[in-house]
Amino acid sequence: MRILLVEDDRDLLEPLREALDASGHGVDAVDNGSTAEWLITQKEYDLLILDWLLPGVSGLYLCQQYRQLGKGSPVLMLTSKDTTLDKITGLDAGADDYLVKPVDMLEFLARVRALGRRSPLWRGDVLTLADLSLHLNQLTIERAGTTVELSGREFQLMEYFMRHPQQVLTRAQIEETIWTWGEEPESNAITTLVRRLRRRLREVDADSWIETVYGIGYRLRPSPSSDPSTTQEGSSDG
Numbered sequence: 001m002r003i004l005l006v007e008d009d010r011d012l013l014e015p016l017r018e019a020l021d022a023s024g025h026g027v028d029a030v031d032n033g034s035t036a037e038w039l040i041t042q043k044e045y046d047l048l049i050l051d052w053l054l055p056g057v058s059g060l061y062l063c064q065q066y067r068q069l070g071k072g073s074p075v076l077m078l079t080s081k082d083t084t085l086d087k088i089t090g091l092d093a094g095a096d097d098y099l100v101k102p103v104d105m106l107e108f109l110a111r112v113r114a115l116g117r118r119s120p121l122w123r124g125d126v127l128t129l130a131d132l133s134l135h136l137n138q139l140t141i142e143r144a145g146t147t148v149e150l151s152g153r154e155f156q157l158m159e160y161f162m163r164h165p166q167q168v169l170t171r172a173q174i175e176e177t178i179w180t181w182g183e184e185p186e187s188n189a190i191t192t193l194v195r196r197l198r199r200r201l202r203e204v205d206a207d208s209w210i211e212t213v214y215g216i217g218y219r220l221r222p223s224p225s226s227d228p229s230t231t232q233e234g235s236s237d238g
Contacts, residue, residue, distance in 0.1 A: 001025050001026070001045075001046035001047050001112075001116050001159065001163075002025070002026050002028075002043075002044070002045050002046050002047075002156075002160070002176075002177045003020055003025050003026065003027045003028070003045060003046065003047045003048070003049060003112075004027075004028050004030075004036060004039060004040065004043075004045045004047075004048045004049070005017060005020065005027050005028065005029045005030070005049045006029075006030055006031075006032075006033065006036040006048075006049065006050050006051055006054065006059060006062065007029075007031065007049075007051045007078065008031045008032060008051060008053075008054050008055060009051075010031055012101075012103065013029055013031055014029075015105070016029075016049070016103070016105075016108065017029040019105055019108070019109060020109075020112065021152075023109060023112070023137075024136065024139050024152060024155050024156065024159070025112075025156075026156045026177060026178055026179075026180060027180060028043070028045075028180050028181040029180075030181070032054060032055065032056065032057075033054040033055070033056050033057025033058060033059065033061070033062055034056055034057050036050070036054075036057070036062055037057050037062060037065065039181060040062065040065065040066050040069065040071070041069065043176050043181070044071075044073075044173070044176070044177070045073055046073055046074075046116065046163065047073055047074050047075075047076065047112065047115055047116065048062075048063070048066060048073060048074070048075045048076070049075075049076045049078055049112075050062050050063055050075060050076070050077055050078065050095075051078050051079060052077055052078070052079035052080075052081055052086075052090065053079060053080065053081070059077060059078075059079070060077075060089070060090065060093050063075050063077065063090070063093045063094045063095050064093050064094060066094065067093075067094035074096040074097070074115040074116075074118060075094060075095045075096055075097075076095065076096065076097045076098075076099060076111060076112070076115060077090040077091075077093075077095040077097070077098045077099070078099050078101065078103070079098070079099075079100065079101065080100065080101045081100075082100040096115060097111055097114070097115060099111055113125075113136075116136070125137050126142075127159065127162045127163065129162050129165050129220070129222060130222035131143055131144065131222075132204065132206055132209070132222065134155075134158055134159060134162050135147075136159070139151075139152070139155040141158060141200065141201070141204060141206075142204070143204035143205070143206055144204065144205075146203065146204050148200050148201075148203045148204060150197075150200055151196075153178055153193055154193070154196055154197050154200060156177070156178050157174065157177075157178055157193055157194070157197055158197060158200075160174065160177050160178070161210070161218075161220035162220065164220075165220055165221060165222075166219065166220075166221050167219060168213050168216055168217055168218070168219045169217050169218055169219065170216055170217040171190050171216075171217045173217065174190055174217060174218070175189075175190060178190075178193070194210060194212075194218060197210065198210055206222075209221060209222055
């Protein structure tokens with residue numbers, strides 16, 4: 001998933017970011033609410049993790065603003081405020097889950113996984129599209145009994161495709177999803193990454209599932225397309 005993590009305690013921010021990275025997630029990690037407020041208007045996320053008590057713009061305000069923008073991705077409130085009234089206030093502000101500090105890392109990751117299960121494609125610990133499965137805990141794809149390991153970025157791109165099947169994803173959307181905020185990917189980075197993922201998919205005879213939509217981006221769908229605006233590519237890349 002693409003995750004926005006907002007935590008002003010850098011001694012906590014970095015371990016949380018590392019744990020999410022190790023689980024295959026792409027993370028924009030920031031330590032202040034002002035930057036987070038800008039990011040939620042500029043980028044799309046699959047999950048927001050918000051510390052309530054931030055200097056300036058609070059996590060509670062960010063959650064309310066996010067919902068007022070009409071965005072529906074899950075929000076996990078992370079805070080030391082632990083009374084029943086606090087929890088009610090956080091949930092009523094639009095949070096989907098509430099985790100009280102100090103953070104137990106295993107519980108934290110379990111709650112992230114639970115919030116990620118909202119996709120209709122979720123089946124146990126995998127995302128499934130037609131007969132292709134993406135194992136979220138193992139960073140592998142599986143089809144017809146063949147399993148292929150993916151690198152971190154290959155996995156993130158495949159997960160992004162599978163959470164948005166049949167949708168044309170622009171190069172800008174892919175860049176914003178795969179690369180963290182502040183990173184500057186090379187000009188051909190997306191083309192190279194798609195080519196690498198196609199090679200992995202070729203091992204399960206599914207490389208043609210990624211279609212290039214000329215001048216726009218890419219689309220994942222399991223059946224060949226007859227749409228003249230698209231091209232089905234196996235070994236080539238566009």
